[in-house]
Amino acid sequence: MKSPLPEADGPEDLGPVGAALRDSERNSRLIVHNIPGLVSLLTANGDIEMVNRQVFQYFGRPLDELRQWATNDIIHPEDLPQVVQVFEHAIVSGTPYETVQRFKRADGVYRWFTNRGYPVRAADGQPTRWCVLLTDIDERKRAEDAVDKARSELAHVARVSTVNALTVSIAHEINQPLTGIVTNAGTCLRLLNADSPDLDGARDTARKMIRDANRAADVIARLRALFSKQDFSFELLNLSDVARDVIALASSDLRRDRIALQAELAEDLGLINGDRIQLQQVILNLLSNAQDAMSAAHERARSVRIKTELVGAGHVRLSVRDTGVGIDREHMDKLFTAFHTTKPGGTGIGLWISRSIVERHHGRLWGEPNDGPGATFTFSIPVPTASSA
């Protein structure tokens, strides 16, 4: 293939200055034709003036066809409109541009490239030429796309499994009063259809049906309350301050139950991005669970320790440790499912909501049995890095 760069010709002997000039030109040509990238030089208004050897090798087309890039298929049709827009804006404004796009190789395969153009300016600042470098990033781009795809599939699976778990919980909870209604209705009909109808018995079963229907409605109302409180308002917070708010709210309650509260709140915590009210709810829920766990533990000293700390550089952690009845390690996961409760009169949604709030903060909430009596519940939330704050 003939080199597109004009060969330096002219008189053989230009003296030492000419020889140095020729060496310099040779070196430039060496760089341009051997650099691991596709290089082209454009006129001030964006027409292709010259390209290096790699461009010809990649595209396998003559310069005339390359110049028609905006109307033939050498740029992937999905990418073309955006490339045209970015390129035209750069030429008009005289500012550097960069796009990520697919170019068609000589064998017909499209590969991903970065396409970067820099203006060469005259003394008055006006672009006189454009230097363009195309870099093949196909393998990296495909690897990144695969990771993105896996990540979004994972997020989808997580969403679906949360919805599935919730559906199972709701079905379980609603099927109980439905059993009451269906059975009472069956009994009611039998009592009415008997040769001597038992009207008092029938009335009694009808009243029970109403009660069961209201129980089913209560389940729905609880769910509605749960999902209507989804509005979050994020601000930069010190988790120790949030803990102090909650302690102020809860301390008289704890004193009444003769529970000693020990607070170990770190002052040098990193700020987190969080919703103050929602995080207060989580901490209050953990404290009130601790309180309930200790109301059944009569013979021991009742104490709860609330502690905040910075873990590594990346996370702040808050833990609530009690000396209550404790929890088996094997039942720990069940505690976080909706409507699961171990307490008389418990709704079974406190920890479930708490976990969903912490997860909205990109954090984790978990529980562990203590070495001694009681259990510890902990959540950790990431501290935003400088670039994401």
Place this chain on the structure above:
Amino acid sequence: MTKRSLVCIVDDNESVRESLPDLVQYGGYDVQTFASAEDFLASPAVEDAACLILDVGLPGMSGPELQKDLVRRGRSCPVVFITAQGERSLPARLVAAGAVACLLKPFADTVLLDAIHRACGRS
């Protein structure tokens, strides 16, 4: 008049404990209800029950665990399981393990009475 067979219902759910006894009594049986396996084991009804209606997902000792415990004590009696857990393969497994039936809540009144009749040797 012959003595009526005793059917014991063990379920932690109040709606179930309130509704089933009327129907079972109407079907010709005596009835007692219990909120947990432990309550049932602590009562004299363990000796007298002709049939157990047993919730699968009881808190504490589960329904299937109670059934095994009774077999170990030599006190086994026919069991009709009831459950609000929608797991499809559960009924077949429990029946294979010796239950008379396993009914998914909510079930029809006739289905429950049929199962009790079979458990008590009436048909």
